[in-house]
Amino acid sequence: MYLPHSGNYIDIHVHGGKPASGIFILESLMAHEEKTPENISGVAFTYGIHPWFLTEDNHARLINSVKNLINNPDIIAIGEAGFDRLKGPSIEIQRIAFEEQIIMAEEVRKPVVIHCVRAWDELLSVKKRLKPKMHWLIHGFRGNIELARQLLSKGIYLSFWFDFVLRSDFGDLLRQLPADRIFLETDGAEVDIREIYDKVAKDLDFSVDELKTIILRNFNDFFGIN
Numbered sequence: 001m002y003l004p005h006s007g008n009y010i011d012i013h014v015h016g017g018k019p020a021s022g023i024f025i026l027e028s029l030m031a032h033e034e035k036t037p038e039n040i041s042g043v044a045f046t047y048g049i050h051p052w053f054l055t056e057d058n059h060a061r062l063i064n065s066v067k068n069l070i071n072n073p074d075i076i077a078i079g080e081a082g083f084d085r086l087k088g089p090s091i092e093i094q095r096i097a098f099e100e101q102i103i104m105a106e107e108v109r110k111p112v113v114i115h116c117v118r119a120w121d122e123l124l125s126v127k128k129r130l131k132p133k134m135h136w137l138i139h140g141f142r143g144n145i146e147l148a149r150q151l152l153s154k155g156i157y158l159s160f161w162f163d164f165v166l167r168s169d170f171g172d173l174l175r176q177l178p179a180d181r182i183f184l185e186t187d188g189a190e191v192d193i194r195e196i197y198d199k200v201a202k203d204l205d206f207s208v209d210e211l212k213t214i215i216l217r218n219f220n221d222f223f224g225i226n
Contacts, residue, residue, distance in 0.1 A: 003044065003225065009197055010215050012159050013080070013113060013139040015188030019043055023193060028080055028113065031065040032058065037074035046113045047072075048079040049097050051088040059093060063100055070108050076223060078105040079113030080139055083122050091122060098123075102132055111135040111222055120147065127154060135222050139185060145173050152181055157222055159183035162191050171203030179204065179214050180221070 004010050004024035011017065017025040027043040029035050032053040037045050047069050049062045069075060081101045083094050105112050111134045116123050127136070137157040141148070142164040151158060158181060164170060165184065174182075184196050201211045219225070 004216055004219060006216060007209075007212060008216065009193050009212065010183070010219055011186050011193040012137070012183040012219070013046075013185035013187055014043075017043065017186075017188060026077070029075075030080075031062040036069065037072055045072075045075045046077040046079045047075045048081040048101055048113070050080055050115060051082055051084045051094045051097070054089055054094060054097055056089060056093060059097060063097065066101060066104060070104055070110070075110070077111045077113050077137075078102075079137075080115040081112060082115040083117070083119030084115060085118040087117075091119065094119075095122060095126065099126055099130065102126065102130055105134050106130075106132055109134060109224075111137065111224075113137050113139050115139060120150075124150075124154060127156075135224075137183065137222060140187060145176055148173065148177055152177065157181050157183060157218065159185045162186055162189060162196055165196050165199055170199075174200065174203050180218060183215060183218060183222075 008022060008024045011023060011025045013028055014025045015028050017027055019025060025043050027045050029045050029047045030050045030053060031048060048066060054062065078101050081098050088094060102112060114136055116138060135157060137159055138151060139159045140161040141158045142161040148158060184193065184200060186193050197208050197211055201208045
């Protein structure tokens with residue numbers, strides 16, 4: 001496992017990524033898969049239960065998979081975990097699995113990467129009830145300014161969906177948000193993280209190097225790296 005350094009592009013959420021010179025990728029492994037950090041080299045990992053692949057039948061097995069791997073030093077965050085009203089089992093089963101992962105994340109002091117679709121009330125209810133100390137990051141965010149501000153007000157970081165970033169009107173939203181809570185991602189799609197950085201740097205009237213510095217600082221804050 002390695003961590004990003006000054007000058008790296010950081011792709012905070014990837015599935016099936018391939019390490020490339022100058023690009024740090026955070027590979028998302030899902031508990032229903034057969035992949036583990038031992039059979040994939042060169043990247044850091046998140047590991048968790050994606051709500052799409054959770055069922056009543058596999059719930060206990062997947063939770064045990066997370067418990068068994070959560071202390072692996074190559075796994076630097078839990079997730080992607082969360083809620084999805086469009087795909088997956090009942091919201092109640094999703095809530096149980098999500099809360100179990102949040103509790104584990106608190107025990108091992110690792111942050112959480114979150115998938116959330118049309119279940120923001122449920123997500124924030126868990127945060128209010130459990131009062132986690134570890135940071136949360138919403139990956140693939142594509143909501144409006146009101147939702148973004150609500151999440152940021154709860155101390156949550158945002159990583160933006162790549163198609164959302166590339167829209168011409170994305171800069172209008174981004175300029176209304178604090179730069180110290182943002183990340184960028186490809187989610188394993190056929191898109192170059194460097195193009196995403198170029199677009200966001202132009203939207204914010206920064207140089208790409210300035211944006212790299214900001215996102216590296218956000219990475220260090222999110223993971224508690226001094």
